[in-house]
Amino acid sequence: MPADPTPHGAxxxxxxxxxxxxxxxxxxxxxxxxxxxxxxxxxxLRDLPWEVGVAKPDPAVVVDGVTRTFGGLTAVSVDHxxxxxGGITGLIGPNGAGKTTLFNLLTGFDQPDTGTWSFNGQSLGxxxxxxxxxxxxxxTFQLTKALSRLTVLQNMLLGAQDxxxxxxxxxxxxxxxxxQEKANTEKAMDLLRRFKLDAKKDDxxxxxxxxxxxxxxxARALMSDPQVVxxxxxxxxxxxxxxxxxxxxxxxxxxxxxxxxxVEHDMDVxxxxxxxxxxxxxxxxxxxxxxxxxxxxxxxVDAYLGAHHDAPLTVEEEDQVLAExxxxxxxxxxxxxxxxxxxxxxxxxxx
Amino acid sequence: xxxxxxxxxxxxxxxxxxQAIFFALLAIGINxxxxxxxxxxxxxxxxxxxGGFGIAISVSKWGIPFWAGVLVGLAAAVxxxxxxxxxxxRLRADYLAIATIATAEGLRLLFRSVSATPVTNGxxxxxxxxxxxxxxxxxxxxxxxxxxxxxxxxxxxxVAAIGWLLVILGSLLVFLLMRSPWGRVLKSIREDEDAVRSxxxxxxxxxxxxxxxxxxxxxLGGMVYAVGTGSAVPDQYQNANTFLAYAALILGGAARVLxxxxxxxxxLFILQFADTGLRLLISNGVIPEDLLSSTDVAQIRFILVxxxxxLLLIFRPQGIFGDRREVMLDAR
Numbered sequence: 016m017p018a019d020p021t022p023h024g025a026x027x028x029x030x031x032x033x034x035x036x037x038x039x040x041x042x043x044x045x046x047x048x049x050x051x052x053x054x055x056x057x058x059x060l061r062d063l064p065w066e067v068g069v070a071k072p073d074p075a076v077v078v079d080g081v082t083r084t085f086g087g088l089t090a091v092s093v094d095h096x097x098x099x100x101g102g103i104t105g106l107i108g109p110n111g112a113g114k115t116t117l118f119n120l121l122t123g124f125d126q127p128d129t130g131t132w133s134f135n136g137q138s139l140g141x142x143x144x145x146x147x148x149x150x151x152x153x154x155t156f157q158l159t160k161a162l163s164r165l166t167v168l169q170n171m172l173l174g175a176q177d178x179x180x181x182x183x184x185x186x187x188x189x190x191x192x193x194x195q196e197k198a199n200t201e202k203a204m205d206l207l208r209r210f211k212l213d214a215k216k217d218d219x220x221x222x223x224x225x226x227x228x229x230x231x232x233x234a235r236a237l238m239s240d241p242q243v244v245x246x247x248x249x250x251x252x253x254x255x256x257x258x259x260x261x262x263x264x265x266x267x268x269x270x271x272x273x274x275x276x277x278v279e280h281d282m283d284v285x286x287x288x289x290x291x292x293x294x295x296x297x298x299x300x301x302x303x304x305x306x307x308x309x310x311x312x313x314x315x316v317d318a319y320l321g322a323h324h325d326a327p328l329t330v331e332e333e334d335q336v337l338a339e340x341x342x343x344x345x346x347x348x349x350x351x352x353x354x355x356x357x358x359x360x361x362x363x364x365x366x
Numbered sequence: 367x368x369x370x371x372x373x374x375x376x377x378x379x380x381x382x383x384x385q386a387i388f389f390a391l392l393a394i395g396i397n398x399x400x401x402x403x404x405x406x407x408x409x410x411x412x413x414x415x416x417g418g419f420g421i422a423i424s425v426s427k428w429g430i431p432f433w434a435g436v437l438v439g440l441a442a443a444v445x446x447x448x449x450x451x452x453x454x455x456r457l458r459a460d461y462l463a464i465a466t467i468a469t470a471e472g473l474r475l476l477f478r479s480v481s482a483t484p485v486t487n488g489x490x491x492x493x494x495x496x497x498x499x500x501x502x503x504x505x506x507x508x509x510x511x512x513x514x515x516x517x518x519x520x521x522x523x524x525v526a527a528i529g530w531l532l533v534i535l536g537s538l539l540v541f542l543l544m545r546s547p548w549g550r551v552l553k554s555i556r557e558d559e560d561a562v563r564s565x566x567x568x569x570x571x572x573x574x575x576x577x578x579x580x581x582x583x584x585x586l587g588g589m590v591y592a593v594g595t596g597s598a599v600p601d602q603y604q605n606a607n608t609f610l611a612y613a614a615l616i617l618g619g620a621a622r623v624l625x626x627x628x629x630x631x632x633x634l635f636i637l638q639f640a641d642t643g644l645r646l647l648i649s650n651g652v653i654p655e656d657l658l659s660s661t662d663v664a665q666i667r668f669i670l671v672x673x674x675x676x677l678l679l680i681f682r683p684q685g686i687f688g689d690r691r692e693v694m695l696d697a698r
């Protein structure tokens with residue numbers, strides 16, 4: 016694995032970072048103390064070539080040769096992927112690209128057919144979901160899993176780790192867990208205040224709106240003091256105002272030194288917060304790079320819009336297509352065909 | 367009027383007798399499994415049968431002391447819970463339901479089969495194993511006592527006293543557990559297993575603990591029943607009892623500490639009151655003999671309970687103790 020020897024390159028060449036100058040995301044909340052951690056991840060990733068499977072200076076999660084098939088369908092086939100520690104990595108791709116399946120594999124909710132993956136050098140293969148979570152890799156779900164008939168505060172308390180009162184026999188002796196419970200409650204209330212859910216602490220989670228449930232799920236995940244947070248479509252179905260607030264929270268995770276991996280469809284969101292973007296299509300990773308590199312990547316454009324899209328053509332391209340069409344027709348019919356009438360047909364098939 | 371008071375008294379005795387305790391303990395167990403953890407145990411009666419026969423076989427066949435028999439019954443219930451849980455608890459909830467309902471029926475048929483006769487006495491069952499227990503009563507058990515217009519034998523009273531003590535202790539245990547973080551994990555599993563897994567809890571272990579705990583309550587209920595009737599007959603442990611216990615739980619309110627207890631008392635009260643009341647009306651000629659004969663009453667009272675449950679679910683779906691807001695959340 017060719018690791019880049021200059022992770023924090025002070026002598027950044029600037030190649031491929033044309034969008035760098037405008038890259039100072041507005042803070043959505045007032046709680047950011049400094050942007051040093053975010054800078055670190057971004058600077059570290061700046062000099063990397065934009066190629067699939069590129070080695071990161073300080074990877075938290077490393078995936079190698081993971082495949083998962085459902086019957087004849089290969090849902091995920093990832094040769095090599097590294098996720099930079101302390102950065103926000105966006106995982107994008109069209110529907111059915113295998114993003115959620117990859118999430119499920121990484122967090123133990125599904126087992127792959129082949130491959131290994133590790134977190135902080137520790138292999139996560141064959142681990143069950145709760146073991147992965149205890150290592151500090153916590154996830155949220157695409158379809159929000161708020162625990163409806165528990166109160167918001169109870170939802171939060173469930174997230175705390177190493178609770179003494181969660182063992183059957185110690186549960187019967189409140190003295191063994193009361194102090195810890197009190198500390199956890201304070202921590203939960205702090206988080207709820209940050210996510211502006213503190214007024215709802217005694218409501219059933221089932222009465223919250225969709226966006227509030229997303230907030231609750233993220234806050235609940237943070238109760239476990241995770242090192243890696245994996246968010247599966249955190250902004251889906253959330254109104255624009257709440258999206259801004261959620262964005263602020265995600266950026267805030269990075270400020271606190273957490274590694275964030277998130278799946279998202281909204282490209283504005285991805286551009287706004289990611290340090291690095293990984294694009295999947297049909298189970299494979301087809302592109303990697305800083306967010307500004309992605310929209311220029313032909314493979315990505317093809318994956319999203321289909322290889323046969325009608326992009327506006329330049330004059331030269333039009334001439335090329337025309338010439339090619341003429342050649343094709345000439346070949347097929349052995350004569351000078353009606354070029355005008357078949358102009359668009361070959362354009363569709365050849366691109 | 368005196369007849370009506372008498373019918374009420376008889377029904378009241380029924381609501382306090384060992385049968386009510388039997389259903390209350392079964393329902394407490396189901397409450398832990400179904401009400402809190404969301405596990406569908408449709409074979410609670412199998413645990414009760416193991417409890418009852420645990421004592422009966424130990425004392426009558428093996429000749430070991432009564433209290434050792436209690437331990438045998440409890441151990442058998444734990445083993446059954448582990449056997450049922452090991453293969454099914456990793457699967458979807460329906461698999462446990464199927465496995466338990468089949469086990470309950472299968473075990474009963476096994477216990478009444480000819481090949482099991484040397485141990486269980488087949489369809490005739492075992493009796494005469496509760497002497498050691500009845501002898502512990504602080505009062506004269508051969509005498510009859512009159513309480514609020516009903517007549518209790520000393521033995522009945524003793525079984526009921528110890529039985530209600532068990533119910534109270536069991537409810538206290540459930541209360542303590544469910545206000546602890548352990549109970550919170552259990553309730554969360556009922557809501558969404560995957561969310562709980564993603565937060566680092568070993569869902570499988572919690573489900574197993576709930577299944578074992580509920581099974582132990584079932585075994586205690588079966589013991590009270592066996593000691594109360596003084597006999598253990600396989601056909602007493604029909605799986606219909608499981609569903610009556612479910613009815614009691616829903617009547618009282620699931621996921622409430624006192625729901626199963628009050629539910630069982632009310633269920634038994636209604637059953638007995640309908641029985642005595644209908645017989646009274648028939649013998650007084652208020653209901654004509656050719657419309658309803660006293661032999662039909664035993665069936666009719668279950669129809670009345672069924673109608674009552676339907677009305678309850680329409681107008682008070684949360685049961686007597688439940689929280690309506692909580693139940694209504696399911697509709698979303």
